[in-house]
Amino acid sequence: MADAAHVASGKVRELYALDEDRLLLVASDRISTFDVVLPTLIPDKGRVLTGLAAFWFTRTRTLCLNHLLTVRPDGRSTECRRLTMLPIECVVRGYLAGSGWRDYRTHGEVCGHRLPAGLRESDRLPEPIFTPATKAQAGHDENISREEAAGLVGAERLAEAEHLSLELYRFASDYARERGIVIADTKFEFGLDRAGRLTLGDEALTPDSSRFWPADQYAPGVAQPSFDKQFVRDYCEQTGWDKTPPGPELPPDVVSGTRARYVEAFERLTAIAFDEYLNDPTVVLRG
Ligand code: PZK
Numbered sequence: 001m002a003d004a005a006h007v008a009s010g011k012v013r014e015l016y017a018l019d020e021d022r023l024l025l026v027a028s029d030r031i032s033t034f035d036v037v038l039p040t041l042i043p044d045k046g047r048v049l050t051g052l053a054a055f056w057f058t059r060t061r062t063l064c065l066n067h068l069l070t071v072r073p074d075g076r077s078t079e080c081r082r083l084t085m086l087p088i089e090c091v092v093r094g095y096l097a098g099s100g101w102r103d104y105r106t107h108g109e110v111c112g113h114r115l116p117a118g119l120r121e122s123d124r125l126p127e128p129i130f131t132p133a134t135k136a137q138a139g140h141d142e143n144i145s146r147e148e149a150a151g152l153v154g155a156e157r158l159a160e161a162e163h164l165s166l167e168l169y170r171f172a173s174d175y176a177r178e179r180g181i182v183i184a185d186t187k188f189e190f191g192l193d194r195a196g197r198l199t200l201g202d203e204a205l206t207p208d209s210s211r212f213w214p215a216d217q218y219a220p221g222v223a224q225p226s227f228d229k230q231f232v233r234d235y236c237e238q239t240g241w242d243k244t245p246p247g248p249e250l251p252p253d254v255v256s257g258t259r260a261r262y263v264e265a266f267e268r269l270t271a272i273a274f275d276e277y278l279n280d281p282t283v284v285l286r287g
Contacts (some may be wrong), residue, residue: 004016004017004018004024005017007023011030011032011037012027012028012030012031012032012037012046012208013025013026013027013028013046013203014026014028017082018079020082021081021082021194022069022079022080022081022082023079023080023081023082024072024077024078024079024080025050025077025078025080025202025203026046026076026077026078027045027046027047027049027050027076027077027078027203028041028045028046028076029041029042029043029044029045029046030045030046031045031229031232031258033229033232033233033236033247034233034236034243034247035140035243036243036244036245036246036247037245037247038232038247038248038249038250039246039247039248039249040249040250040255041255042255042258042259042262043255043259044259044262044263044274044278045258045259045262046076047074047075047076047277047278047281048206048262048263048265048266048274049203049206049207049208049262050071050075050076050077050078050203050281051071051075051266051270051274051277051281051284052205052206052207052265052266052269052270052284053068053078053203053204053205053206054068054071054078054281054284054285055269055270055272055284056172056204056205056206057200057204058284058285058286058287059171059175059287060168060171060172060200061287063164063167063168063171064164064167064168064198064199064200065193065197065198065199065200066199066200066201066204067080067081067082067083067191067199067200067201067202068080068081069081070282070285071281071282071284071285072281073280073281074281075277075278075281078203080201081193081199083190083191083192083193083199083201084191084192085189085190085191085201086152086153086157086161086189086190086191086192087134087135087152087153088132088133088134088135088144088149088152088153088158088161089132089133089134089135089141089187089188089189090130090132090161090162090164090165090187090188090189090190091130091131091132091133091143091165091185091186091187091188092128092129092130092131092165092166092168092169092185092186092188093110093125093128093129093131093184093185094124094125094128094169094173094183094184094185095122095123095124095125095182095184095185095211095213095220096115096119096120096121096122096123096125097121097122097184097185097211097223097224098185098211099140099143100131100143100185101121101122103143104119110129110131110143111129111130111131111132111143111144111145111146112145112146112147113129113131115129120220120221121220121221121222121223122184122213122218122219122220122221122222122223122224123220124220128166128169128170128173130162130165130166131143132144132146132148132149132158132162133187134148134152146158157198160198161188161190161198164188164190164198164200165188168188168200168204168205169183169186172186172205173186175269176212176269177215179268179269180214180215180216180268181212181213181214181215181227181265181268181269182212182213182214182215182218182224183205183210183211183212184210184211184212184213184224185210185211186204186205186209186210186211187209187210188200188202188204188209189201189202189204207226207227207228207229207262207265211224211226212226212227212228212265213225213226213227214227227261227265228258228261228262228265229258230261231254231257231258231261232250232254232258235248235250235251235254236248270284272284
């Protein structure tokens with residue numbers, strides 16, 4: 001780590017170069033809500049996300065190549081193969097939420113997918129849809145049409161990324177649903193390896209890259225509670241904060257309740273005790 005060059009910073013993660021072919025992705029315990037990073041950390045949040053992503057990469061190896069090499073003993077650092085990333089985000093939606101719901105309400109369609117009339121907020125879609133987006137430097141990613149996406153990566157690459165994204169979403173959402181978690185939508189980032197093969201990168205199928213909803217509370221017609229961040233959102237709303245930086249400090253009960261939800265998501269999905277992961281993060285790599 002000490003000799004790794006810093007490559008990029010995300011809102012809650014850092015990326016370092018290990019050598020020509022390998023990067024180190026480090027997930028912090030920072031949390032964002034309403035697009036603002038809060039001043040309070042959620043202990044082990046970065047470890048939960050790192051462990052969950054590594055678990056999914058291991059479970060989906062037969063569906064799709066991925067960048068995972070290993071997880072370090074700290075449980076928050078992923079050694080990965082360096083890719084040439086595609087300039088699009090591959091979003092799959094199984095339910096109508098966020099910008100998908102907004103686009104449906106205003107246009108009756110989402111990224112060119114004609115949808116049945118009369119759908120409500122949070123309704124399950126007849127089948128999952130692929131809704132690519134651009135990677136905005138700052139602010140919000142913008143949904144784009146298949147044609148615009150094809151212009152950015154080529155029609156063949158796009159078709160391949162769409163196919164893999166839908167396969168990954170179907171596998172993971174079916175699996176999570178059996179364990180009480182609805183994955184309403186998710187974002188994948190693909191790149192090309194040295195051989196030019198399409199490869200899944202970044203962090204995938206975590207609550208930071210997806211909308212996780214508690215399945216036992218699912219009730220369409222309104223916005224659904226977030227599996228992981230609901231305590232944080234409720235607290236922030238309750239303070240009257242105007243959602244511009246800086247965000248409020250979180251009280252200890254909100255921190256501990258939120259940490260417990262992240263750990264619960266990890267344990268439900270992996271069926272591995274989080275303490276076991278802390279003791280030896282490679283437990284998630286055993287397929
Ligand atoms: C890569 N990001 C996003 C993540 C940040 C930025 N395997 C890879 N190869 C090449 N590039 C990337 C990856 C991955 N993953 C990912 N940007 C580039 C990102 C975390 C922190 F600052």
